[in-house]
Amino acid sequence: MIEGIPAKLKKDAIRLLQFLVHSRQPLKLAEAKEVIATQVEDERPGFDVKRRLFHKTDVLKYCPSLVTVVYTTDKELHLAHFSVKEYLLEDDQFKVVTASISITRTCLTYLTDIKGSCQKIKRDFPLARYAAKVWADNAASAQASEDIVPAIVSFMENEVTFQRWTRLYQADRFWDDDPGPPRGSRLYYACLAGLIAPVRDFIGKGADVNAQGGEYGNALQAASSRGHQEIVKLLLDKGADVNAQGGQYGNALQAASEGGHQEIVKLLLDKGADDTSSRPP
The missing domain is CATH 1.25.40.20 (Ankyrin repeat-containing domain)
Incomplete structure (x- = not known):
């Protein structure tokens, strides 16, 4: 199935699967689309709203037969079967450190590129709170990579991104959907x-x-x-x-x-x- 993923979609598909394998909470379909719209492998990484996918089947094309849409209160993207996760974890691309670097870089890129007030961001950018919540958890493993640490420090030192992150999520106030300023x-x-x-x-x-x-x-x-x-x-x-x-x-x-x-x-x-x-x- 992995070999059958079209070459032009494979990098994005691998990154999306990394999220699904290591996510501690379900990934909503709308969030999955934002992951794909955020490029980290290009020479000029960034989030491009024009890359958003508009249909459910568009996401499924990236990982045919490996993922499925589950209809709960929100549409969620799940791995098709627990055996998929077991298999993927045997691949070096899905080991904790490698996947954590990819997830951290995606979340930091996304949170850096989105713009607007906190309320506008919550309304218009579906991955915002998820990214604000999970990047630091993954960064703890990703910091084994020398090149990810400067990105983390830069993100936290920048007043705009620091405020954006903490107004979306604060780990010591995880229950609060609107935690306010740091x-x-x-x-x-x-x-x-x-x-x-x-x-x-x-x-x-x-x-x-x-x-x-x-x-x-x-x-x-x-x-x-x-x-x-x-x-x-x-x-x-x-x-x-x-x-x-x-x-x-x-x-x-x-x-x-x-x-x-x-x-x-x-x-x-x-x-x-x-x-x-x-x-x-």
């Missing part, structure tokens, strides 16, 4: 997502490791709550206050304890965390 720093969100390479970059450029903000209060508590041990160690080595108070869990030690991250608990205690303090009511 409550934390760029370093905070990088620590929350486990993006060690961008974290090093931001700290190297002078980011304040003790800046307050976000649901978890500061970068150290965010990293501790999510179990990002390497980032926790880096923050502590760069002067993060191990006993800083505030945020959802009160302090980093409580955040690590609540998450069951025993190695981080030990690391925090070794750095002088106060184990007599309790989580605020």
Whole structure:
């Protein structure tokens, strides 16, 4: 079936299948069309609204017999059978790192190219919230690629794209479809997502490791709550206050304890965390 995909469609088909294999949530048909309309392999990558497909059968042509449209509240694109995923995962193109690089690059390109107010983007660009949600999850695996890290840092440093991303989705307020402006720093969100390479970059450029903000209060508590041990160690080595108070869990030690991250608990205690303090009511 894969060999039968027309040559001119194959790159887009592989990328679409990468999304379907590794997506943690169903990909809507409208979102799948946006994936195809976003080019990342070209010399001048970008999202082109003119490349949008208009009919269901157009999407199916890209992956004949490998995908199917499921009619739920929204039309969703699914792999045709669980055996398709099992087979594809044996192919190097669908290994976690390779697929994550492709997904991250697609999402960042899309979020960079779409324009308009937050409400207009939500209305006119079906992939926007999905891309805002999944790019950072995939970037944690994709950062093994040296050339993806500058793209991530550039996206987060740019005020327009940073605001666009965080107004669509904030991982510490995942339940909120309209989270509003960012409550934390760029370093905070990088620590929350486990993006060690961008974290090093931001700290190297002078980011304040003790800046307050976000649901978890500061970068150290965010990293501790999510179990990002390497980032926790880096923050502590760069002067993060191990006993800083505030945020959802009160302090980093409580955040690590609540998450069951025993190695981080030990690391925090070794750095002088106060184990007599309790989580605020």
